[in-house]
Amino acid sequence: MAAGRHGAGTGTGTTGAPAGAGAGAAPPGTRAGGARGGLRVEAAGLTKRFGTVRAVTDVSFSVEPGQVTGFLGPNGAGKTTTLRMVLGLVRPTAGTVTVDGRPYARLDRPLSRVGAALDGAGAHPGRSGRDHLRWLAAAGGLPVRRCDEVLELTGLADAGGRKVGGFSLGMQQRLALAAAMLGDPDLLVLDEPANGLDPAGIAWLRGFLRTLAGEGRTVLVSSHVLSEVEQTVDRVVVLAAGHVAYDGVLGGLAGPTGVLVDSPDRPALAAALAAEGLGCTGDHSGALLVRPPEGSPVPVDPVRVGAAAARAGVALSHLAPTSQRLEEAFLRLVQRTEQASAAARRQQPPGPAPARPTTPAQPTTPQQPTTEEVR
Numbered sequence: 374m375a376a377g378r379h380g381a382g383t384g385t386g387t388t389g390a391p392a393g394a395g396a397g398a399a400p401p402g403t404r405a406g407g408a409r410g411g412l413r414v415e416a417a418g419l420t421k422r423f424g425t426v427r428a429v430t431d432v433s434f435s436v437e438p439g440q441v442t443g444f445l446g447p448n449g450a451g452k453t454t455t456l457r458m459v460l461g462l463v464r465p466t467a468g469t470v471t472v473d474g475r476p477y478a479r480l481d482r483p484l485s486r487v488g489a490a491l492d493g494a495g496a497h498p499g500r501s502g503r504d505h506l507r508w509l510a511a512a513g514g515l516p517v518r519r520c521d522e523v524l525e526l527t528g529l530a531d532a533g534g535r536k537v538g539g540f541s542l543g544m545q546q547r548l549a550l551a552a553a554m555l556g557d558p559d560l561l562v563l564d565e566p567a568n569g570l571d572p573a574g575i576a577w578l579r580g581f582l583r584t585l586a587g588e589g590r591t592v593l594v595s596s597h598v599l600s601e602v603e604q605t606v607d608r609v610v611v612l613a614a615g616h617v618a619y620d621g622v623l624g625g626l627a628g629p630t631g632v633l634v635d636s637p638d639r640p641a642l643a644a645a646l647a648a649e650g651l652g653c654t655g656d657h658s659g660a661l662l663v664r665p666p667e668g669s670p671v672p673v674d675p676v677r678v679g680a681a682a683a684r685a686g687v688a689l690s691h692l693a694p695t696s697q698r699l700e701e702a703f704l705r706l707v708q709r710t711e712q713a714s715a716a717a718r719r720q721q722p723p724g725p726a727p728a729r730p731t732t733p734a735q736p737t738t739p740q741q742p743t744t745e746e747v748r
């Protein structure tokens with residue numbers, strides 16, 4: 374796969390002149406001259422259809438510099454399609470997406486500003502990792518010494534001379550990251566970079582991405598597994614069935630707190646809570662979990678739960694506020710969004726993509742059709 378015009382082609386990182394190229398380059402993993410501003414990404418009303426397939430519908434979000442933003446969603450949610458639209462590799466059916474205020478294709482020196490890893494390393498199996506990077510560097514006009522820097526940065530320094538065909542999945546992911554870092558970019562767009570990494574590799578990736586964000590870069594990283602990114606991200610955009618289901622800090626995903634309550638006489642406690650209109654379910658240990666009503670932002674008041682038990686003369690053995698487990702909240706959110714989307718589709722005959730309700734002033738850049746689109 375070639376380093377394309379946009380430098381963010383399938384499976385390649387970006388190429389281009391790195392920041393600090395020339396004398397006094399920063400050691401691997403650090404920046405010459407300290408932190409540099411990241412690039413803001415803004416998507417407005419992004420919609421993509423492939424024939425009759427609605428991959429992404431009216432997706433709006435922003436990605437801020439100095440943060441790791443998680444792009445979460447189950448298989449087929451539209452993550453890759455959206456990331457490809459960010460990078461100008463797929464033309465939106467409707468809507469716009471800008472990087473630093475303009476479409477990717479209109480960025481000045483895009484190869485040194487944006488790095489991407491979308492489909493793994495994509496390197497020829499007969500080439501060494503180092504040769505693969507050298508080839509990308511040559512295509513992007515980068516100094517060859519940058520190849521060794523990014524090999525070091527991604528923990529591949531010792532394996533750089535080995536053929537990529539013998540690389541483990543985790544090593545291939547690292548090579549893709551190395552390629553993405555070739556241009557020392559301000560924005561990193563990574564599609565499922567944790568795929569194939571073992572727990573130690575995931576921990577390493579976490580530190581790697583946090584360091585990049587700490588340097589002021591913008592990091593957008595997709596995953597379909599919340600736990601993979603839970604400790605890494607500052608905020609998340611959750612996609613489900615091509616729609617944004619949530620956009621905010623991870624903590625907010627769990628919603629308001631409930632109350633975990635227990636009694637030696639659980640049936641009596643359950644009856645007392647029901648009599649007060651406090652719906653509850655059993656948790657894993659069998660205790661009763663009083664949840665806020667679906668969609669309510671108001672936490673359950675533990676005093677109200679205790680009072681309900683007291684009025685019924687039920688002794689309590691436990692009473693404590695509790696948050697919904699994030700993974701559970703994520704799955705429920707995805708499920709609800711998918712169901713709502715399926716219901717909306719059943720009511721709508723297929724037709725041309727709807728016009729966006731609000732059209733930003735940003736003009737759509739004419740782009741070359743991608744192989745994906747002409748297939």
Ligand SMILES: Nc1ncnc2c1ncn2[C@@H]1O[C@H](COP(=O)(O)OP(=O)(O)OP(=O)(O)O)[C@@H](O)[C@H]1O
Pocket residue numbers: 423426427428429446447448449450451452453454455597745746
């Ligand atoms: N080139 C294409 N032609 C037709 N349909 C496509 C194309 N690319 C994506 N799709 C469809 O668009 C939807 C979203 O796919 P996409 O790959 O963006 O999801 P994803 O969230 O990245 O999934 P995964 O986690 O499995 O990679 C899916 O239904 C997929 O089949």
